[in-house]
Amino acid sequence: MDFNLPEELQMLKDTVRKFVDHELIPIEMHSQENNELKPEIRERLEKKTKEMGLWMFDVPEEYGGGGLGSLAQVLVWEQMCRTIALPSRGRGIFGPEIRPILYALNDDQKKRFLDPILRGEKELCFMQTEPDAGSDPGSMKTRAVRQGDYYIVNGTKRFITGADKADFGQLMAVTDPAKGSHGGISCFMVDMKSPGLKITAKYKTMMGEEPCEIVFDDLKVPAENLVGKEGEGFKLAQKWLGIGRLKHGARALGVAERCIEMGSRYAKQRVTFGKPLSERQGITFKLADSYVELHAARLMVYQAAWKNDQNEDIRTEAYMAKMFADEMSFRVVDRVLQIHGGIGLTLDLPLAKWFVDQRSRMITEGASEVMRMVIAREVLKRYN
Ligand SMILES: Cc1cc2nc3c(=O)[nH]c(=O)nc-3n(C[C@H](O)[C@H](O)[C@H](O)COP(=O)(O)OP(=O)(O)OC[C@H]3O[C@@H](n4cnc5c(N)ncnc54)[C@H](O)[C@@H]3O)c2cc1C
Known part of the structure; x- marks a missing residue:
């Protein structure tokens, strides 16, 4: 059993630590405006992370990222979080935020949703929590019913981070109420500008984030936007x-x-x-x-x-x-x-x-x- 970090990982940790000490901690109390990095600071820091070879470090190589393993990623995140210079959620300085569930998309879905997110052109939110289903997502009620080439979605989601800025949403909805979390919940890619999807409230939180409430009223989601098979979402x-x-x-x-x-x-x-x-x-x-x-x-x-x-x-x-x-x-x-x-x-x-x-x-x-x-x-x- 060897508790020492391999040499290359220790070097990675030291490099990021130095970057944080010299570039981020000195600006941390005035780097953001409205929970976002100031544009001139973002531009300068993104240039540096690219030079350091850390651009998209947590994205697999096949999608153009650095493909770092889990331990290496942990070392980078640990050092980066020694400062409040960067927003705690949303886009940092290492490229777009990619939720790994996106790698489960099929080739056509990857072209339509993953590629524009990787290019930094589009943003994504994740819609699971509901007014009566937080810790227990298996009790969600938002319903998706297949009608021909579409699913018709009705229900309410709550506390969705970034829903007001996102272009796409990853929606969890019930397709088979009898099965619930054991094969009855499916995942869909949704265009956030669709008719039938409305942001009805924003919550002010003590952290400064403003997650949204969303109501779906006969939202039409094309059947080809189902992620994986029906019932696999959970x-x-x-x-x-x-x-x-x-x-x-x-x-x-x-x-x-x-x-x-x-x-x-x-x-x-x-x-x-x-x-x-x-x-x-x-x-x-x-x-x-x-x-x-x-x-x-x-x-x-x-x-x-x-x-x-x-x-x-x-x-x-x-x-x-x-x-x-x-x-x-x-x-x-x-x-x-x-x-x-x-x-x-x-x-x-x-x-x-x-x-x-x-x-x-x-x-x-x-x-x-x-x-x-x-x-x-x-x-x-x-x-x-
Ligand atoms: C700022 C913010 C951002 C968020 N962003 C998102 C997002 O982007 N997408 C999304 O889908 N959701 C999001 N959420 C929702 C978040 O994941 C839920 O708030 C969280 O899962 C808890 O659910 P709840 O608030 O309904 O609490 P509840 O489930 O009602 O729980 C209340 C309390 O009871 C405890 N509890 C629950 N069940 C048990 C039990 N069986 N035994 C003992 N204790 C229990 C809980 O731990 C908690 O302390 C966000 C929430 C916030 C506040």
């Missing part, structure tokens, strides 16, 4: 969300490490009652606990990514890593914010943003309770 979505969990974990590592860096520096420089905070056990124990928890989370996330690279099933490991790393990073942000006192609460530092963002991560893309539910199922199966 399995496909779960597969995509599984890979996304490693990204969540890596993000949490980056946030926690930067917080520990900040907490350590601040504790050494801030003097109260005649001594630096770094000489107070009540402060240094917060850093020690954070460091131990970060180490444990890093081992979990790296191991799950490594196992994915060996083509092994990582469902349980990915759930454990996401849950532990997300909860760990929130505890770390909270402790380091406390070390900073009043300045930690201001918007002059990234801590307040992380406090809100990392809190939201325990709910979105698989709430902590749902992770525990799945892990508990595995425990009960294993030890009977």
